[in-house]
Each structure stands twice: as C-alpha cells, then as structure tokens.
Amino acid sequence: MDFEPTDEQRMIRDLARDFAEGEIAPIAAAIDETGEFPYATVKKMGEIGLLGLTTSADYGGVGADMVSYVLAIEEISKVCASHGVIMSVQNSLVNYGIEKFGTPEQKQRFLVPLATGQAIGAYSLTEPQSGSDAANMRTTAVRDGDDYVINGRKSWVTSGPVADFIVTFVTADPKAGHGATMAVMVETDRPGFARGKTEPKLGIRASATCELVFEDYRIPVANRLGDVGGGFKFAMTILDKGRIGIASQALGISQAAYEASRTYARERRAFGQAIAGFQAIQFMLADMATRIDAARLLTLRAALTADRGDRFTLEAAMAKLYASETAGWVTDKAVQVHGGMGYSKEVPVERFYRDARITQIYEGTSEIQRLVIARNVLKPA
Numbered sequence: 431m432d433f434e435p436t437d438e439q440r441m442i443r444d445l446a447r448d449f450a451e452g453e454i455a456p457i458a459a460a461i462d463e464t465g466e467f468p469y470a471t472v473k474k475m476g477e478i479g480l481l482g483l484t485t486s487a488d489y490g491g492v493g494a495d496m497v498s499y500v501l502a503i504e505e506i507s508k509v510c511a512s513h514g515v516i517m518s519v520q521n522s523l524v525n526y527g528i529e530k531f532g533t534p535e536q537k538q539r540f541l542v543p544l545a546t547g548q549a550i551g552a553y554s555l556t557e558p559q560s561g562s563d564a565a566n567m568r569t570t571a572v573r574d575g576d577d578y579v580i581n582g583r584k585s586w587v588t589s590g591p592v593a594d595f596i597v598t599f600v601t602a603d604p605k606a607g608h609g610a611t612m613a614v615m616v617e618t619d620r621p622g623f624a625r626g627k628t629e630p631k632l633g634i635r636a637s638a639t640c641e642l643v644f645e646d647y648r649i650p651v652a653n654r655l656g657d658v659g660g661g662f663k664f665a666m667t668i669l670d671k672g673r674i675g676i677a678s679q680a681l682g683i684s685q686a687a688y689e690a691s692r693t694y695a696r697e698r699r700a701f702g703q704a705i706a707g708f709q710a711i712q713f714m715l716a717d718m719a720t721r722i723d724a725a726r727l728l729t730l731r732a733a734l735t736a737d738r739g740d741r742f743t744l745e746a747a748m749a750k751l752y753a754s755e756t757a758g759w760v761t762d763k764a765v766q767v768h769g770g771m772g773y774s775k776e777v778p779v780e781r782f783y784r785d786a787r788i789t790q791i792y793e794g795t796s797e798i799q800r801l802v803i804a805r806n807v808l809k810p811a
C-alpha cells in the first residue's frame with residue numbers, strides 16, 4: 431500500500447490548509463465561544479470545492495478521491511473541528527448518498543446545489559428513542575396518492591438548524607424493522623416541518639445541531655431516495671464513508687493538540703530548563719506522535735480501500751474507533767503538558783479537548799464500532 435500522496439492529493443491538502451489557516455483560524459476561537467454557525471466561511475468552502483470534494487464533476491463537484499478527502503478534512507479540523515464536521519457531513523452523508531442512490535433528476539435538483547455549496551445539507555437517522563439501535567425508528571411515511579405524509583421527531587441532526595435539504599430516514603411501518611425503512615429528501619421550506627431547539631453542546635459548538643419535528647409534512651413520492659425497504663442499508667452504506675470523515679476530523683484535532691503541546695514544551699521552563707527536557711513530557715509527546723501516526727495509517731488505509739472500490743465497512747470502523755479514541759487520549763495529555771494553562775480558554779488545547787469528545791459518539795459510538803469490527807472478524811471464513 432502506497433501512503434505517499436500524489437501531486438493532486440497534495441494540491442487539495444494544501445488548498446484546505448491555506449483556507450483553514452487564512453480564513454478559519456482568525457474566527458475559530460470566537461465561534462466556539464458564541465456557538466454561531468459560520469455561514470460566511472462555509473459559503474467560501476463551497477466556492478472552493480470543499481463541500482463537493484468527492485462528488486463527481488458531472489454534478490458540480492471536484493471528483494477527488496477519498497485520500498484527498500481525508501487529507502483535506504484533517505487540515506480543516508486542525509484549525510476548527512466544527513468546520514471539519516460540516517464538511518464531512520455534506521460530502522459523506524448527504525452528497526454521497528444522493529450520488530449513489532438518487533435518480534438523475536434528484537441529482538440535478540439536490541446534488542448540484544449541495545456540491546457547489548449553494549445549499550447546506552444534513553442527514554437525519556437518530557430519533558429520541560433510537561441512536562445506536564438505528565432500525566428502531568418511529569417516524570412514519572404514509573403514502574397518499576403521489577405524496578408521502580410524514581409524522582415524527584428526529585434528533586441530534588448535525589447542520590439541522592441551517593440545512594436546506596435533509597436526507598431523512600423514515601419507516602412505512604414502525605413494527606416491521608429494517609424492511610420498511612426508506613430515505614426521503616426533506617425540503618425544509620415546506621409546511622409541516624419545524625426545527626426544535628439548537629442543542630447547547632460541550633464541543634464543536636459552531637456546528638449547529640437540533641431536533642426536527644414533522645407534523646403532516648408532505649413531500650412528493652419523487653423525493654424518495656432509493657427503494658422502500660432499502661433505507662437501513664442506505665443509512666449504513668453512507669455512514670461507512672461518514673466514519674472515514676470523522677476519523678479524519680479526529681486526526682486533525684489530535685495533530686493540532688500534539689503540535690501545540692510540542693511548541694509549549696519547548697518554550698515553557700521549569701526547574702531551570704524547558705519542560706521538553708523532562709522525560710515525563712518527552713514520553714507523553716512520543717506516545718502522542720505514535721498513536722497519531724497509527725490513526726493516520728488506519729484512516730488512509732480505509733480511504734485507499736474505498737478508492738479501490740472495495741467494501742470498507744471494517745476499515746472505516748477501525749479507523750473511526752482508533753482515531754477518535756486517540757483524539758480523546760491525545761487532547762487529555764495535551765491539557766496535561768500545558769498544566770494550568772491547558773485548562774484556560776486562553777489556549778486552544780482547551781477547545782481541542784472538548785471538541786475531541788464527540789468523535790467517540792457520533793456516526794456510531796466506539797461501542798458500535800467494536801460491534802461492527804467483532805462481527806467482521808468473527809464472520810465464518
């Protein structure tokens with residue numbers, strides 16, 4: 431396996447790095463403080479292609495491969511994990527789903543504005559009673575002539591408060607399990623749709639998250655993505671790609687926390703020398719660097735497997751599990767290296783520590799990743 435980026439992959443990584451350092455870095459601390467959604471920089475991300483990075487050029491995207499995508503999300507997340515998840519959700523959970531399961535007409539209507547950043551997208555699977563047990567959904571879609579009438583509540587929808595289009599999973603019969611599920615494209619300007627309160631969160635505070643409420647919400651049958659009964663597999667297929675995005679986000683947070691710790695350790699003096707001279711600090715930095723490299727290799731392997739066109743469920747779960755737990759560990763140690771300063775909002779490691787926590791929860795908890803991995807490794811040969 432060749433992990434050396436090609437010229438094109440480097441170019442996309444550098445584009446993302448320059449954008450993150452030039453446009454996002456100046457606002458990252460402030461939007462964490464206010465929890466404000468960064469409309470202006472998200473719009474610019476769309477203009478330079480980052481919101482349609484892996485979408486094919488036929489639908490307004492860049493048509494880049496997954497390795498480029500991983501490198502770009504890491505760069506964005508190093509500076510701001512909120513922008514990282516906005517980019518990941520739009521590319522993986524929204525655009526990819528429409529490109530893979532949508533009709534040509536749906537691609538023109540929904541994918542083109544999403545891939546060019548003229549529209550913001552979201553993905554809605556979770557409900558108040560069903561997070562990990564994703565098939566246990568109760569939001570119903572009842573056919574009425576050429577329409578579906580949707581009723582129910584969805585929760586924890588990333589970009590929900592600002593989305594124009596939401597890939598939403600519903601069921602024709604809540605008692606029928608996987609077999610009655612389907613995906614529909616919700617257009618948020620139709621009557622019967624409301625957004626609940628925006629969640630006040632511990633981290634990724636500039637990424638907006640909310641509940642959705644459907645009361646006799648009507649959409650044409652033409653808004654169904656894929657088949658009736660195919661919703662669960664649709665949700666799982668695109669989550670595999672989403673998990674590579676979250677692994678990359680976790681990697682970016684880890685890398686930023688590590689670099690800040692290394693700089694601080696060289697500058698901060700105690701007992702007559704820079705604290706980088708103490709073995710206690712050196713070992714923390716050594717373990718951070720090693721774990722981050724391992725997480726990066728797993729994430730690149732998942733991306734390369736996807737780029738080869740092979741199934742990557744196992745590789746994505748391993749990458750997401752390891753990179754997210756690494757982000758938790760690395761950011762904890764980063765606070766430790768900084769001592770009292772690490773607990774202060776004066777330095778960014780405090781934000782990295784809070785931002786890292788969600789990566790072990792959303793798009794499948796660490797426990798769900800272990801379950802997916804265990805099912806794969808225990809499969810009869």
Ligand code: COS
Pocket residue numbers: 555556561562563564565586608662663666667669670743792793794795798801802
């Ligand atoms: N890709 C394609 N198909 C998949 C798949 C994947 N990654 N995972 C499961 N499927 C298919 C299975 O092959 C099975 O198909 P058949 O009925 O044809 O055999 C079907 O989907 C049902 O799969 P399974 O029996 O494994 O479903 P479970 O209800 O046991 O659920 C877990 C499996 C727990 C792994 C799944 O519900 C899950 O990932 N939950 C977490 C959801 C999540 O990430 N939520 C966060 C939302 S985004 S913030």
